[in-house]
Amino acid sequence: MNKLFVLLLLFSVSANSLYSQQNCAVILKEAEKMFDNGVIEDVPSLLNDCLKNGFSKDEKLRAYRLIIISFLFDDNKEEAEAFMLELLKLEPEYEVNKVVDPSEFVSLMEKFRTLPLYSFGVFGGTNYSNINPTEFYGVHNVTKRGYDFSSGMGYQFGIRFNRYLINHVELSTEFSINQSTFEYSDSVFSFAVVTFDEKQTKLSLPLSITYQFEINKIKPYIRLGFNNSYNLNVFGTSIRKYIDNSHRDITGSDVELTQYRNRYSASALAAIGTKYKIKRGDLFFEIRYLHGLTNQTKVENRYTSPELIYKYFYIDNDFTLNNLLLSFGYTYSFYKPMLK
Secondary structure (H helix, E strand, C coil), X not given: CHHHHHHHHHXXXXXXXXHHHHHHHHHHHHHHHHHHCCCCCCHHHHHHHXXXXXXXXXXXXXXXXXXXXXXXXXXCHHHHHHHHHHHHHHCCCCCCCCCCCCHHHHHHHHCEECCEEEEEEEEEEEEXXXXXXXXXXXXXXXXXXXXXXXXXXXXXXXXXXXXXXXXXXXEEEEEEEEEEEEEEEEEECCCEEEEEEEEEEEEEXXXXXXXXXXXXXXXXXXXXXXXXXXXXXXXXXXXXXXXXXXXCCECCCCEECHHHECCEEEEEEEEEEEEEEECCEEEEXXXXXXXXXXXXXXXXXXXXXXXXXXXXXXXXXXXXXXXXXXXXXXXXXXXXXXXX
């Protein structure tokens, strides 16, 4: 009996809700007819009960629009502003139709701040590293350099937070994990070539200013800023190859280099990208360049690794690290509509 009572109660509630929705749909159509016929005084009161409970989201937006225009035509700006705020809270990305909507409605909408307050997103992608030597060291005569540098492919992923400042301008910060790889090779003496592969994993915290252009749903942008990085770990793999085949190549396991690298590094940041507007957010693609500003090598530990020096004939140069990053991501926008 209890189960039957609960089922009957649920059925009754569902039936009443359905009836209310159907009844409110009829009331909305009646209000639109009254509005079209110029009888605007009774439109707000007619729709008020259904706004509280009975309309779907789309029906609420239609009802708010009717009420706002009715108040505007009745020269009641305060009530029009109050209902415009409710409309924008319900749908912050509401778009006016300048062909259909009265100019008074369009003008009132323009008095409200409809930009997002901030956005939060995620991203990931690949990167390519390039080292820039500033001073050379070695067990050989470094003035006779036979060195070569090549980039490896790394990755990055993280979160992004944007704070909108004014129209087209936002302040951005990120928290990401980046892995960079690159290779250094040098002809030491006439009989051997040393190849050294390095892999760095770091936390990055960039801060930047973005200016974006809007072309319908496409929003190209440029970004300038400053990047801070902290090395979590650094590993290197070295090989000493004998050109004359007089000995076997010297190889070994990865060498931990964290103690030979400065933990903190800084870079200048420049980027171009584009956003594609979707519901309550953006998809984006970005090309970013980081120009290293600080020395990667911890100079006081340069000569403290017997394995690198005597086994592989390798001594760290002073160098900065540049990166080219390609990233895809998504940001979700948060709004707080208000009068400007």
